[in-house]
Amino acid sequence: MADAAIDPRELLPPDEPVHLLDPDGTYHEDPDHPIDLDDAGLRELYRLMVVTRKVDREAINLQRQGQLGVYASCMGQEAAQVGSAYALADEDWIFPSYRELGAALVRQVDAAGLLHLYRGTWLSDHDPYKHHFGLMSIPIGTQALHATGFAMGARLDNNPIVTMTYFGDGGTSEGDPHEAMTFAGVTKAPVIFFVQNNQYAISVPLEKQTAAPTLAHKGVGYGIPGRRCDGNDVLATYAVTKKAVERARRGEGPTFIEALTYRMEAHTTSDDPSRYRTQAELDEAAKTDPIARMRNYLQQRDLYDAELEQAIEDQAKEVASYVRGGIYDAPHGDPMELFEHVYVDPTGHFDGQREQLRAELDARGEG
């Protein structure tokens, strides 16, 4: 099944992560990672990151108001998500974990609907086939296999699409991503494993998660090239992913990408990060903020002015307000829907339980 044997040196991640933008916005050209975006595309990356942060902040507020049961923030990871997701074509598929708000917004998934999982109204409220965006997955790393199977299907069907799956540094400790990489390597499935290394799995830091030199080295054992990028540099995450997409589309198989980033917020709103990391560390991480960096770059290129800032800010507020409304107004599901969609053909199932709930609702005057 494998074509020419791959040179093991080709699989090794480079010593330095791909880095194109300095925190002050200075751009370093890298001939191996050209940026094929026009001015509108560059502004769009920035806009998506700003909107992501605004919606993320709104979700945290909603949780504090008791409107969401819990929420997993992606603050600080906007460049990793937006840049990578933007490198895919619309027909390509994304298989996310529960933290990929930025990637979801690139895919125009309704953000209010996405939050229904945390709201407790629906478990998943977007159509994966419309957005080519899979269901959010809470069990860690398990979605890597779904992305791989989907990519295997595309390859069997001679459909030149690519899948990408996100998981975190903690996810690389689970078994499923490794089984996924085994399958993907053997079948040359067009799948990209995109790891956002945000330095912590809840409270456990990277050095207690792995003894590997870098996470990207994990691809090597499966015959998958390991690549690294500065995950707070949206041009780097875009360019490195784009290269992996092109490789997969050429039929050369999977790529494992490690994006080095930092989780600015708590793991979820139930977490207390002050127990395991210092304010000094957080202050240091804030200096590499992905949004400020891209803004600096756009300014240097004269692609950014007060008018654009205002327009993007207004739009972000509008989306956040829409999300707030969508959460406040989210209907509680019809209790009778408990029995819907468990089976396509529920022949003989539920044996009177549906009638029992109906009777209970009637007795409560909710029938």
Added chain:
Amino acid sequence: MAVTLAQAINQALHDAMAEDERVLVFGEDVGKLGGVFRVTDKLQETFSEDRCFDTPLAESGIIGTAIGLAMYGFRPVPEMQFDGFTYPAFEQIVSHLAKMPNRSRGRVKLPVTIRIPYGGGIGAVEHHSESPEAYWAHTAGLKVFTPGTPEDAYSMMRAAIAMDDPVVFLEPKRRYWMKSDTALPVQTEAPHQAVVRREGTDVTVFCYGPMVRTALEAAEAAADEGWSLEVVDLRSLNPLDAPTIVASVQRTGRAIVVHEAAQTLGMGAEIAARVQEHAFYHLEAPVLRATGYDTPYPPAKLEEYWLPDVDRILDLVERSLAY
């Protein structure tokens, strides 16, 4: 024409693949070898390596990729080589395969049929003789079928593959070589229905999969004692065909459940509960259970002492009739 249960499943897989090119068969050793029990014999030769392929040795990977393939639009029929090797795939089956259609409010359909050879009685090594059916039957979102005859093996497999719901298809491995005089293709009752295999008036024996034949043998032996046993083959463990179960007990007034799996919280507990809920006033005796013991499955040389057999069933018949 004599056909074994294994041949019937092989023919069902063949016919399903011939009929629908989206049907894929994969797992460990299912390709060139044709499966360790040869159930997938010649499928790769007939349908190419694209449609019947050997996977890496990774059970979670087999089921997790089956989910992705099904989302793409295929109808995967993955094999778990043995019952005791299914556990690494437990999370993918329970957390994703069973729940994703519901989580997506029906937008995602997962027509996956997981084949699992199960049960003991063949002198196998440890981890090759387990009866994990209660795990799957307990999981909402899955359907769990197990045939007890070659005819059902063919017909129920075809039905399972044609279904848009995920199915755990438990194959009684000690009956792979059991023969029937039958011509395939054959269509038997819908898989969610229990079937009365032998009519009787004194005691109903509920059984499924490998124990169907044992129960019929017990009924034969019981007849020599002058006892008339009704044998009901459940066929589907989820859903359970409660109407057929209850109607039989209403006729006989007595019930025994037979299964290989350990007793505590096994299928027998559920059948006993259903019977007492719906046929309490018809019962002449408590519902009794002839099962494996609440111990790990024993080494092969001791399995004959562990597995329920004709004698264990007849002892319970006698007890039931004594009430």
